[in-house]
Amino acid sequence: MARIYAVGVGPGDPELLTRKAERILRQVPVICAPAATAGDSSHALSIVEPFLDRSRQEVLVRIFPMKKDQEGLDEFWEDAAETMISQVRQGRDVAFITIGDPFLYSTFLYLYRIFRERHPDITIEVVPGVSSINAAAVAAGMPLAAASERIAVLPATFEEEKLRQTLLDFDTVVLMKVNRVFDRVYALLKELGLDGSCAFVSRAGTNEERVVFDLDSLVGKKLDYLSLLIVKKSS
């Protein structure tokens, strides 16, 4: 029986795909890729393009709008899920590609819930990927944790009091999805005296990788969605 693969394609460099991811992407007849809006290209697809053979593989791009509030988005997840299920029921393996790792804040997780609830007979194989967190830490030269250090990973959009407490409690804090709330987070880091021990990393593991230590220079700027902040107290 055909199956669904959820393939983590890493942060951007095709060389950071696992060998397993590459093998599956070369062999499946159908690849499903997420894009943010109808006119957008898929970042995940651009990473794996060197491994695809368009003459024998079909690529389906589906819209996954990026919103903090998921309300009203069910129809998008359901459309993508049903497209993939219909391919599998016709006997074709489908690989859904997702940036970084599929089990970490990934678009795939919405689909995973639908598959498990409504199509429990279908086999889903998840292929882990190199997360943007790993690539960003290397780009910034900031080891994430050593010895008994504690690390927290959370969306920067988290409620302010909880964010403050997390910043106080952990040795290393990684703030994902920081682009839209950067100014607010920066003000909090300044207040806690942590603004000097951070790295802002965008497009880690790609040709456009950017690492900024002087956070003040980013205030008021439009920032890339593919960016995160590493706060490291003990470095």
Ligand SMILES: C[S@@+](CC[C@H](N)C(=O)[O-])C[C@H]1O[C@@H](n2cnc3c(N)ncnc32)[C@H](O)[C@@H]1O
């Ligand atoms: C929906 S989450 C996907 C995370 C992904 N599954 C992972 O394992 O890296 C999107 C967020 O991941 C981070 N991100 C993804 N790719 C990135 C990259 N190449 N460089 C920096 N941050 C990235 C950003 O914080 C972005 O807002």
